[in-house]
Amino acid sequence: GESVGLHLPTLSVQEGDNSIINCAYSNSASDYFIWYKQESGKGPQFIIDIRSNMDKRQGQRVTVLLNKTVKHLSLQIAATQPGDSAVYFCAENRSNDYKLSFGAGTTVTVRA
Amino acid sequence: NAGVTQTPKFRILKIGQSMTLQCTQDMNHNYMYWYRQDPGMGLKLIYYSVGAGITDKGEVPNGYNVSRSTTEDFPLRLELAAPSQTSVYFCASSELDTQYFGPGTRLTVL
Numbered sequence: 001g002e003s004v005g006l007h008l009p010t011l012s013v014q015e016g017d018n019s020i021i022n023c024a025y026s027n028s029a030s031d032y033f034i035w036y037k038q039e040s041g042k043g044p045q046f047i048i049d050i051r052s053n054m055d056k057r058q059g060q061r062v063t064v065l066l067n068k069t070v071k072h073l074s075l076q077i078a079a080t081q082p083g084d085s086a087v088y089f090c091a092e093n094r095s096n097d098y099k100l101s102f103g104a105g106t107t108v109t110v111r112a
Numbered sequence: 113n114a115g116v117t118q119t120p121k122f123r124i125l126k127i128g129q130s131m132t133l134q135c136t137q138d139m140n141h142n143y144m145y146w147y148r149q150d151p152g153m154g155l156k157l158i159y160y161s162v163g164a165g166i167t168d169k170g171e172v173p174n175g176y177n178v179s180r181s182t183t184e185d186f187p188l189r190l191e192l193a194a195p196s197q198t199s200v201y202f203c204a205s206s207e208l209d210t211q212y213f214g215p216g217t218r219l220t221v222l
Contacts, residue, residue, distance in 0.1 A: 032209045043116075043202050043213035044155070089154055093209055098143050098162075099170070100211060102154035 019077040023090035032093035039086045085110045116214035125193040133188040135203030143206045144186040148199040193221045
């Protein structure tokens with residue numbers, strides 16, 4: 001089975017609220033994690049990444065948190081906007097050879 | 113920079129036909145990848161390359177072939193199309209960990 005997966009397949013968020021998207025991984029040796037956003041009909045777009053020597057990393061309106069104790073990764077989106085509606089994937093590098101393993105994705109829908 | 117480009121955008125094949133999906137990147141990345149994405153699923157790695165002349169199998173290589181004669185190009189070949197190969201195909205490239213994706217090719221095999 002998948003070692004990288006998301007807790008919920010769908011998430012509905014009110015515009016302006018914060019979104020939290022969760023992801024679990026099982027390989028404690030993974031040292032790199034990345035979040036992608038995929039809009040309908042498009043390829044995955046890089047959002048933010050984090051290495052295993054960090055707990056938190058912030059970008060523009062996005063924050064990734066890594067909890068190595070429980071093997072959990074989350075993506076927080078501040079002040080969610082309609083343009084944030086998309087499928088969000090987490091991925092991990094398990095083998096230190098630049099190959100990524102992807103979870104199934106969470107579909108985020110922003111309500112006006 | 114155009115980034116990663118893929119052609120064609122859409123294609124319908126009959127069972128048993130063959131085709132080549134094209135992928136080109138202009139970022140001078142050493143690493144290139146081919147994924148397939150089935151409806152409602154994540155991406156599965158088909159083949160990857162760590163540099164010109166070097167390719168290796170991913171999770172789901174059966175029914176596909178690749179070549180890497182230049183840094184820029186990484187074509188994916190389907191020799192005998194089967195309905196199970198109906199999917200969206202994405203090419204990606206990277207210098208290190210962060211992979212950048214093309215817009216995808218939507219392939220239907222009937």
